[in-house]
Amino acid sequence: MKVCKFGGTSLASAEQFRKVANIVLADDERKIVVVSAPGKRNKPDTKVTDLLIAYADATLGGADGEDVRQSILSRFAEIVDDLGLPREELDTIASILTARSAGDRSHRERYTDSIKALGEEFSARLLAAYMRKEGHDFIYVDPKDAGLVLSDEPGNAQVLPESYERLRPLRDSASRIIFPGFYGYAKNGNLVAFPRGGSDITGAILAAAVQADVYENFTDVDNVFAADPRVVERPAAIHEMTYAEMRELSYAGFSVLHDEALQPAFNAKIPVHIRNTNNPESRGTLISLERHNQELPVVGVAGSTDFCAIFLSKYLMNREKGFGRRLLQIIEDAGLSYEHMPSGIDHVSVILKESTFTPDVEERVLNRIREELQPDKLLVRRGIALIMIVGDGMTQQIGIAKRATGALADSSVNLEMINQGASENSIMFGIRKDDLNKAIVALHNVFFHE
Template sequence: MKVAKFGGSSVANATQLKKVGEIIKKDSGRKFIVVSAPGKRNKQDFKVTDMLINLGNAYVNHESYDEFLSIIIGRFREITTELGVSEYILKDIEQTIYSVLERNEPSDQKLDAIKAIGEDSSAKILSEYLRTIGLEASYLNPKDAGIIVSDEPGNAQILPQSYSKLYTLRNRPEILVIPGFFGYTIDGKLMTFSRGGSDITGSIVAAGVQASLYENFTDVDSVYTVNPNIVHQPKEITSLTYKEMRELSYAGFSVFHDEALIPAFKERIPVCIKNTNNPDAPGTFIVAEKESKEKCVVGIASDTGFSTLFVSKYLMNRELGFGRKLFEILEREDVSFEHTPSGIDDLSVIIRDNQLTPEKESKIISRIKEELKPDTVKVHYNLAMIMIVGEGMMNTVGIAQKATTALTKANVNIKMINQGSSDVSMMFGIQADDINKAIQSLYHVFFEDNKR
């Protein structure tokens, strides 16, 4: 019994949905299908979710939204017409949009309901299409599926009681098509997960029904060792562990939402990333444990958009509560941090740029100066993070040496190194402008050098 999740590129148009239908039809074990909203049909295209967000923002701000509504309806009309499904599906989608807009509810809750229409509509269309090709299939709303979440608009968390409710779905004989990205609170309010949360839904359903495999269909044959936009035709990863995938997705790999695997990880359910456009390719398997014969480093991830808050004070290490007070200042300004490499007299806090607005930065520096009396406090900008990922790294001699040598050969200055107690990754901070040549050099050392 498998759960198959199809991403935005897989449901972008009727042609792609027909491929999805063939994939489902080919394997009777694919009993639970989770879908995203229609994604881009080409690089210049739009994602339906983005257009729904524009619609929702225009509505709550009392601006004209007719253009957005027309584009959204037109996209779904094109899909349903080409698939040849019943016209009532399109009418149902239109009615759902108007119903959400007319409901009297808080704006954040309304925006969640509007955003969810993309996934909900995909599920309704696909379930109807599956019936036209001779499969017994039903659309299943997340409320009826038992996906119960916390009352946090835009950032819902799954509640434990969901899993026992989902397990009962195993008794259903037909294929169940479930929209991703959202669930319902105990009192029936629709809440979305964070952006990209359809992957989270797929993992939740797989954990709930105790699937033998969770397949995540996207538009690539596998996960690659590095970003293919930086290195031409990089090697594919055939197998990696949950921990490795979590590190890779956090550090810039875009195949998975970085929270997506947690439910599957807890239940030790294997995951396979596959390509809707090439479903016979083996894909990448994500498993609980690594075989000892496999090489240590599996991938190199990277991401830009970081800044460093640097605080220095002589004898900082002897000042009780210094770190706690610093992090309390960040907490009060609603700023989360990523990493905290430190020395005896100094502490660096890595923060994503979207967390650190100019107003927050000014307040934080002012408070640090006033409350902690540091010798130095400043912010460094334009930082990139590179993550070398692989389980068993701590027990493998020479990983750091290879990495630093590669960066030296590329004439890249290392601003920061952080491994700490991690057995899965090693992080380097560099100037964002150097990221391409750094990744290319690291790839050569770890994946092209036969002596590795």
């Protein structure tokens, strides 16, 4: 049995819905279909999820949000009409939207989750209706009825382990299933959404719960590329990679698959196959425990901005017991989580998401560090990008770091930090954020075009 997930670009219009239907119907093993909200039809277009968030913001601000409500409904009206579905389908969508927007607005994030999840719900309802209209036995399944239980963290939920047991019976459903991605329910009954891009996570959870043979993730590219195709011209195609490699690359900036989608698939040992809705014949990329082609030392280069670093140095820091613990306690007390912590004998850097390190948080954290740790030097560097080269076993090969640093130097990218870490499958470089794209191109070209 296969679980397949179709992303927003795969469901952006009625034409895309038809492609999805054809792909699903081409293989009887495709029993569970997870869908995202309609995405962009073209570059300047807006994703339905973003329209729903704008609608939530408007209504929270006291406006009626009628313009944006009309934009949302017109996206679905176009799909309903072009698919030849009865207009009652649209009436149902409009009344669900109205009822939701009349819900409790006292908690901003909760209310926003309840609205932004509707894109997935409407996609799933319409795809199920279309399949039935075409004479096929498909049902829409609600995540609450199915038992997808999540932590009560609006916009940032995580699956609770009991979900797997609860979702297992979906395997035996007589009808094929259309399931909305991106959200579930907390134990207290609140609707909660995963982080953005989270329909990938829903698909992986379902694949693990029903022990699927494969989790097919349909998107709009023929395969995963060695670097973001929006940054590098003609990037190398990668047809195989391991979970560990993809996890690092997704974390570091490959938006093609959500990084938190890999864990459920990895735990249940279910291969993930990235495929193209617009070109289902293409080979795609298979992500599994091992790759057959061991020749490639590096499988990808990814990077992203929004980082900053707190840099501390203190003579004999290495002999001061509990220094790291106390530093991290200060970070934790400020409600921050840290991304990396490269260190030397007398110095340490703590890398944080820059958007979480606001000026007032910075002031509080630095004051405590000065008072409690008395560093010789303390400074904050903002505007950092992290870039990673990834490949299993790569760090055992001589010369990889040299080629990478050489390529960066040749492109006049200044290196602020290097961290090989313990994972042995990646090397991370800290650079100025304005250099990010230049650095991705340089690293891609040195490993894939030379």
